[in-house]
Amino acid sequence: MPDFIQAPLIILFSTIFINNFVMVQFLGLCPFMGASQKFESAIGMAAATTFVLTIASAASYLVETYLLVPLNLEYLRIITFIVIIASLVQFAEMVIKSTQPLLHQVLGIFIPLITTNCAVLGVALLNVRQAHSFYESVIFGFGAALGFSIILIMFASMRERLESANIPLPFQGAAIHMITAGLISLGFMGFTGMD
Amino acid sequence: MDLVLNEFTEVILGVFTIALLGGATAYLLSFSARRFQSDTDSVVGDINRLLPQTQCAQCGFPGCLPYAEAIVTGEAINLCPPGGQDTVKALANLLGREPLPLENDTQHEAATIARIRESECIGCTLCLPACPVDAIIGAPQRLHSVIEQHCTGCDLCLEPCPVDCIDMIQVTEASAQDIVGTVMLAEESLKQDVSTTECIGCDLCELRCPRDLAPQALYWERKSIDRLEAIGLNDCIECQLCDKVCPSQLPLTQIFTDAKALSRQRKTEFAEAERLKRRHQKHQARELTRTQNLRSRPSKSDRSAILQSLTKQHKDAAEMRSGK
Numbered sequence: 001m002p003d004f005i006q007a008p009l010i011i012l013f014s015t016i017f018i019n020n021f022v023m024v025q026f027l028g029l030c031p032f033m034g035a036s037q038k039f040e041s042a043i044g045m046a047a048a049t050t051f052v053l054t055i056a057s058a059a060s061y062l063v064e065t066y067l068l069v070p071l072n073l074e075y076l077r078i079i080t081f082i083v084i085i086a087s088l089v090q091f092a093e094m095v096i097k098s099t100q101p102l103l104h105q106v107l108g109i110f111i112p113l114i115t116t117n118c119a120v121l122g123v124a125l126l127n128v129r130q131a132h133s134f135y136e137s138v139i140f141g142f143g144a145a146l147g148f149s150i151i152l153i154m155f156a157s158m159r160e161r162l163e164s165a166n167i168p169l170p171f172q173g174a175a176i177h178m179i180t181a182g183l184i185s186l187g188f189m190g191f192t193g194m195d
Numbered sequence: 196m197d198l199v200l201n202e203f204t205e206v207i208l209g210v211f212t213i214a215l216l217g218g219a220t221a222y223l224l225s226f227s228a229r230r231f232q233s234d235t236d237s238v239v240g241d242i243n244r245l246l247p248q249t250q251c252a253q254c255g256f257p258g259c260l261p262y263a264e265a266i267v268t269g270e271a272i273n274l275c276p277p278g279g280q281d282t283v284k285a286l287a288n289l290l291g292r293e294p295l296p297l298e299n300d301t302q303h304e305a306a307t308i309a310r311i312r313e314s315e316c317i318g319c320t321l322c323l324p325a326c327p328v329d330a331i332i333g334a335p336q337r338l339h340s341v342i343e344q345h346c347t348g349c350d351l352c353l354e355p356c357p358v359d360c361i362d363m364i365q366v367t368e369a370s371a372q373d374i375v376g377t378v379m380l381a382e383e384s385l386k387q388d389v390s391t392t393e394c395i396g397c398d399l400c401e402l403r404c405p406r407d408l409a410p411q412a413l414y415w416e417r418k419s420i421d422r423l424e425a426i427g428l429n430d431c432i433e434c435q436l437c438d439k440v441c442p443s444q445l446p447l448t449q450i451f452t453d454a455k456a457l458s459r460q461r462k463t464e465f466a467e468a469e470r471l472k473r474r475h476q477k478h479q480a481r482e483l484t485r486t487q488n489l490r491s492r493p494s495k496s497d498r499s500a501i502l503q504s505l506t507k508q509h510k511d512a513a514e515m516r517s518g519k
Contacts, residue, residue, distance in 0.1 A: 067212065067216070071208060072205070073209050073212055075209075076213060079213065080216060083213075083220060084216075087223065087224055091223065091224060091227055094228055094231045095231055097231070098231035099231070
């Protein structure tokens with residue numbers, strides 16, 4: 001397989017399964033627990049996060065390479081990225097609201113919530129640390145978002161089933177969700193070491 | 196000194212960069228806010244505020260906001276019966292259009308209002324939340340009524356009513372029909388026997404029943420003897436206590452007595468049918484053994500063999516007797 005196809009595939013596979021952001025790196029746990037009550041809202045959250053994560057990793061790469069590095073301002077990286085991500089999310093919400101009102105209605109509150117999703121900042125910072133190129137950064141962000149989406153949707157479906165399951169009283173509510181999340185995480189640990 | 200200056204310029208650079216970046220994104224956002232938040236939104240909002248927010252869908256759109264959006268794209272402004280001519284005027288002022296007379300859509304040739312047929316209302320309160328203008332008054336298990344001045348004739352209360360006791364009547368005839376209707380109702384109620392009034396589901400009979408039956412449930416199921424027996428018809432001792440407490444004065448005990456008679460009749464009929472069935476089965480069994488016996492008769496050759504052996508025995512016996 002030629003390298004320009006293989007390398008992105010490796011990054012994708014690695015971010016989705018081996019280094020899954022939620023289950024292995026424990027980033028973005030708040031929406032993972034918060035937005036997974038219902039299957040539909042989980043899908044909305046997943047779609048919005050995918051959009052923002054991909055754009056944000058591209059934008060943060062551009063700012064890092066063409067603004068911070070030439071000016072020797074790497075120590076301002078985090079605050080810059082936060083500004084970039086927050087404004088991108090706002091921008092995305094505006095565009096979606098005016099062009100796709102239906103989608104905006106579905107995603108609703110989730111879009112501004114993504115600003116506080118640590119996975120977004122995490123992806124931007126990891127891109128810098130692993131010295132990704134522009135394309136690698138975009139694919140890394142997209143893969144991270146896909147991994148997040150898979151986990152979120154999977155967990156939402158599980159929670160819908162847990163609703164009707166006969167759970168012993170001490171384990172009801174958050175407890176069983178934590179246990180479930182832990183078991184999924186254990187499962188994903190099984191990918192560790194794959195290359 | 197040089198070092199301090201360097202540090203200083205570096206800090207200034209950082210501050211400027213962040214400020215510039217922030218300014219740029221702020222400008223981008225405000226620009227896109229103006230670019231993407233097109234003015235249709237505010238017009239839709241203005242129109243929507245003028246509409247009565249009854250969400251009655253008489254305009255042909257699912258609610259007031261969809262109608263407001265449709266007006267922006269060129270829909271007529273005179274399709275809102277609850278808003279009336281005032282709304283049409285206000286919309287015409289806002290949009291600079293000609294204030295047309297209010298259009299009555301094809302379903303409602305004239306303005307209508309809802310009227311509850313009070314003898315049939317069971318007091319379920321389901322129509323109360325459906326009314327967008329809170330024009331229906333009532334409480335659980337109490338009679339409901341429509342405040343006619345407030346009713347916009349939107350039909351929304353018809354659908355939730357479980358007993359279909361709400362009529363849409365034309366406003367112009369309302370007053371006339373009111374009198375006629377009342378007279379007719381009075382005449383009807385004189386002619387009607389009490390059994391035509393309805394159970395209001397008040398539970399009083401259930402509380403009173405000495406055998407812990409549910410007389411109202413028995414009343415609801417009065418058409419089906421099977422179900423009546425399943426919920427304890429034959430435990431009824433016909434004490435008439437339920438009759439005394441029933442606010443609708445339903446002849447409950449009479450109904451139960453009749454049903455029990457029917458039930459008994461059905462039981463005897465059933466027993467008779469059972470007896471006949473058993474008799475028929477016995478008859479069938481006898482028939483079966485008879486035909487089987489017929490089939491197991493000795494065949495012709497067997498019979499001749501039996502005959503021969505019998506003759507032989509007979510002959511031997513005769514010889515033995517003569518030989519003696």
